Every structure is written in structure tokens, then in C-alpha cells.
Amino acid sequence: MRYNFRVKHNIEYDVDLVDMKCLECGHEEEVELDILLECFNPKTDPAPVLTCPKCDHDLLVPKDVYDQIKGNFVYKTPKKWLNGPLGPFSFD
Numbered sequence: 525m526r527y528n529f530r531v532k533h534n535i536e537y538d539v540d541l542v543d544m545k546c547l548e549c550g551h552e553e554e555v556e557l558d559i560l561l562e563c564f565n566p567k568t569d570p571a572p573v574l575t576c577p578k579c580d581h582d583l584l585v586p587k588d589v590y591d592q593i594k595g596n597f598v599y600k601t602p603k604k605w606l607n608g609p610l611g612p613f614s615f616d
Contacts, residue, residue, distance in 0.1 A: 527571040529586030531557050545590040546576040547583040560586075
């Protein structure tokens with residue numbers, strides 16, 4: 525399974541950042557996208573993973589990936605999309 529993650533841009537320092545969170549201890553930090561991409565091969569890895577500086581486990585993942593793995597989905601599909609002009613949609 526491949527995971528998606530969001531990138532945010534810091535205008536002050538002109539750098540792209542990714543919010544990361546540890547699957548083991550919950551430690552959170554921002555990591556520069558350039559550093560993350562150096563350690564990540566999208567052809568072979570489902571998601572970028574770094575070593576957590578707090579617990580020393582290789583489980584520091586983008587926060588969006590953390591939410592997908594832990595089931596903490598914050599996005600809800602609007603009801604108007606489910607019952608559109610073509611009828612109700614099925615997500616089977």
C-alpha cells in the first residue's frame with residue numbers, strides 16, 4: 525500500500541516541510557522535504573520512514589501516514605457528494 529503525505533512551504537526560509545510523527549512514542553517534529561526525499565525511494569518504499577530522535581525506533585513517518593495507519597481520519601466526505609445528481613455513490 526502506498527501512502528500520501530502533505531508538504532507545506534515555509535515562506536520565511538523558502539523551504540518545504542513535512543510534519544512527522546512517531547508510531548511508537550508519538551513524538552512530533554517538522555522535517556525538510558529535501559532530507560526526507562534523500563532517505564525515501566518511492567519505487568520500493570510505501571512511505572518515508574526516519575529514526576525517531578526521542579525513542580530511537582525507525583518509526584518516524586509523515587503525520588498523514590501516521591493518521592492513515594492509526595485510523596485517525598479527520599477528512600469526512602460531504603453528504604452532497606454521496607447523493608449527487610447521478611444518485612448515491614458506493615465505496616465498495
